[in-house]
Amino acid sequence: MKEIRFRLFLVIGAFALSLYLLYPTYQDYKNNVDVSETLVHLEDSLKESSPNLTPTEIRELITAKKDSILANTPEYRSAREKRIKLGLDLQGGMYLVMEVNTAKLLERLAKDPDEQFFEILKQAEAESQLSDENVVTILARLMQEKNIRLSRYFGSIREDDAQIIARLQEQESDAVTRAIEIIRNRVDQYGVSEPNIQKQGSRRIVIELPGVAREEEAKRLLQGRALLEFKLVKDADFAIPIMNRIDEVLAKSIGIDSAQVADTTQQLTEEEFAKQHPFFAIARLADPQGRIPDAYVKESDKPKLNAYLQREEVKKVMPDNVEFLFDAKPIVGDDGEKYYRMYMVNKTPELTGGVIVDAQANIDPTTSAPVVSMQMNAEGAREWARITGSNIGKRCAIVLDGVVYSAPVIQSKIPSGNSQISGIPNLDEAKLLEIVLKAGALPAPVEIIEQRTVGPSLGQDSIRQGFNSLWLGYTLVAIFMIFYYRRAGTLADIGLIVTVLLILGVLAGFQATLTLPGIAGIVLTMGMAVDANVIIYERIREELNTGKTARAAVDAGYRNSFSAIIDSNITTFFTGIILYQFGSGPIQGFALTLMIGILTSLFSALIVVRMMFDYMLNKGQKINIG
Numbered sequence: 001m002k003e004i005r006f007r008l009f010l011v012i013g014a015f016a017l018s019l020y021l022l023y024p025t026y027q028d029y030k031n032n033v034d035v036s037e038t039l040v041h042l043e044d045s046l047k048e049s050s051p052n053l054t055p056t057e058i059r060e061l062i063t064a065k066k067d068s069i070l071a072n073t074p075e076y077r078s079a080r081e082k083r084i085k086l087g088l089d090l091q092g093g094m095y096l097v098m099e100v101n102t103a104k105l106l107e108r109l110a111k112d113p114d115e116q117f118f119e120i121l122k123q124a125e126a127e128s129q130l131s132d133e134n135v136v137t138i139l140a141r142l143m144q145e146k147n148i149r150l151s152r153y154f155g156s157i158r159e160d161d162a163q164i165i166a167r168l169q170e171q172e173s174d175a176v177t178r179a180i181e182i183i184r185n186r187v188d189q190y191g192v193s194e195p196n197i198q199k200q201g202s203r204r205i206v207i208e209l210p211g212v213a214r215e216e217e218a219k220r221l222l223q224g225r226a227l228l229e230f231k232l233v234k235d236a237d238f239a240i241p242i243m244n245r246i247d248e249v250l251a252k253s254i255g256i257d258s259a260q261v262a263d264t265t266q267q268l269t270e271e272e273f274a275k276q277h278p279f280f281a282i283a284r285l286a287d288p289q290g291r292i293p294d295a296y297v298k299e300s301d302k303p304k305l306n307a308y309l310q311r312e313e314v315k316k317v318m319p320d321n322v323e324f325l326f327d328a329k330p331i332v333g334d335d336g337e338k339y340y341r342m343y344m345v346n347k348t349p350e351l352t353g354g355v356i357v358d359a360q361a362n363i364d365p366t367t368s369a370p371v372v373s374m375q376m377n378a379e380g381a382r383e384w385a386r387i388t389g390s391n392i393g394k395r396c397a398i399v400l401d402g403v404v405y406s407a408p409v410i411q412s413k414i415p416s417g418n419s420q421i422s423g424i425p426n427l428d429e430a431k432l433l434e435i436v437l438k439a440g441a442l443p444a445p446v447e448i449i450e451q452r453t454v455g456p457s458l459g460q461d462s463i464r465q466g467f468n469s470l471w472l473g474y475t476l477v478a479i480f481m482i483f484y485y486r487r488a489g490t491l492a493d494i495g496l497i498v499t500v501l502l503i504l505g506v507l508a509g510f511q512a513t514l515t516l517p518g519i520a521g522i523v524l525t526m527g528m529a530v531d532a533n534v535i536i537y538e539r540i541r542e543e544l545n546t547g548k549t550a551r552a553a554v555d556a557g558y559r560n561s562f563s564a565i566i567d568s569n570i571t572t573f574f575t576g577i578i579l580y581q582f583g584s585g586p587i588q589g590f591a592l593t594l595m596i597g598i599l600t601s602l603f604s605a606l607i608v609v610r611m612m613f614d615y616m617l618n619k620g621q622k623i624n625i626g
Helices: 002-038 040-049 055-072 074-082 102-109 115-128 135-145 161-190 215-223 236-254 258-262 270-276 278-282 299-309 312-317 378-390 427-439 456-509 516-545 550-582 586-618
Strands: 093-100 196-200 204-210 228-232 295-298 322-326 338-346 356-363 370-376 396-400 403-406 418-421 446-454
Touching: 002 040, 002 055, 002 074, 002 456, 002 586, 040 055, 055 074, 093 161, 093 215, 102 115, 102 135, 102 161, 115 135, 135 161, 161 196, 161 204, 161 215, 161 427, 215 427, 215 446, 228 338, 236 270, 236 278, 236 299, 236 312, 236 338, 270 278, 278 295, 278 299, 295 299, 299 312, 299 338, 322 403, 338 396, 338 403, 356 427, 370 378, 370 427, 396 418, 403 418, 456 516, 456 586, 516 550, 516 586, 550 586
Parallel strands: none
Antiparallel strands: 093 204, 093 446, 196 204, 228 396, 295 338, 322 338, 356 370, 370 418, 396 403
16 A cells, blocks of 8 residues: 555645635626526516616626626625636627727828828728738828828838838837737726737737626727827817807808898797808807807717818818817707717817826716826826816816716826816726726727627536537447446546546636636546557557456556557647637637646646455455457
């Protein structure tokens, strides 16, 4: 017994460690069951209190409540963090393919872009959708075909096209890399467990978010550029005359006589006013006296107003250094319509969000409304102090991704570098805003080009079918081994159970993700695990046929089988490394469990089963190889 004591302690230790590492997974399963049972009454109360809710909405509310309890209870959260993570195909969640709009990046980098540039860029963007070429390469080729030097829009006159192309390609590639890192930071702060984010091609990003229930919220988190800008709002003395000129040119272009437009003494009907004042019929001034140049626009009229502002005659009377922006949050009028406040602001920002070093969502104690407080770095604090000091009494719009969150009046100089965003609908929105500001601004817009959602019920079906295949595979292998190798086959089956337990223990210990292909890898491992036993048993049988004793046959069988077992497993292990290194998603999940399975099956075949053989020999029991 002394010669197997060390191996016995080693096996017991590995077995105990696996159970210890798997306990949080069991605990998390029990927690989920307990929380689900406590929330059964919630569904009934929701149906009673809100009969208009659809079954889908009720299910989403219950899921959100369940996620909140599991995430905010310390003991629940601890178990969830240490459990075996489930992949998208088992847990449910979102699968997204996003594309970085590098054309917008080039548009931003261009100097003095004109109509010709935008036309060529649009053509390059359309062509890039149909090929693997990047936008920079296509744009350069199209410009060269038209005998236009790239230095006309990028770089300096001293640089040739090759230098400019190389720099633009580097910036384009860097934009995609930065977008991946920023999205990863946002997802991590959002709290998604085991997300899978990777680059695909030159400008696409594949994102898997297991367990995400609130899809729209996650999409806003990923797509928001977090381009924060501080822009001065134009005074009424400047803005009102421009708005009047816009109204006049629109009236003329629509075909109304200018004399009619100028005649405001007569009482006009709503229809006549709309004909004679097309701009002000849509953009109603907040102050009819003209002291505040802001206007309110119906949600349904925003597309029409934007079309008006894009007309050539309107662009001619509107200065190049100003633009109209809308509030992020509408107000509901007495007629039940949603109205957006519209501001005229400087097109060039006084300060951008690149100076923000921290953001915090909380509730304003004076108004009880959600706000996001921001802290700037030293450089930003100096600029902010200069801007606020020289514009006291003026309004400064806080603009995020092209919409205005608030436009407070600057009361005094702010030397501390602190600022605040208000006008946020709820605290959840404020938390999202905090995350995107902390993670940083995307270098270019990202667009969702493919989206798939795996429901939790479908994931549960995958788990059930996967484990059914696992048990079926084990049963068939176990029956064959017992039928063909008798008692020795029973020992191999015990070793097989140890192998699966060790695989799951290793996955839990390293907090790896178990996917449906990963389960397939475990099923394959079971066949490979008994393969080592088959080689050993056949050698033992040959040795017994030569007349050797049982102990000598076992020793010779293991010794002579060792090289063949190691060779076959090493080549398979190297294949797993290659699949894991160069594969993605499901392929990596399969490769991971395959590699872990190879190591644990060797441990079971060479140590666990051998220990049981030695124990039987020490006890004088007969070795039955079939």
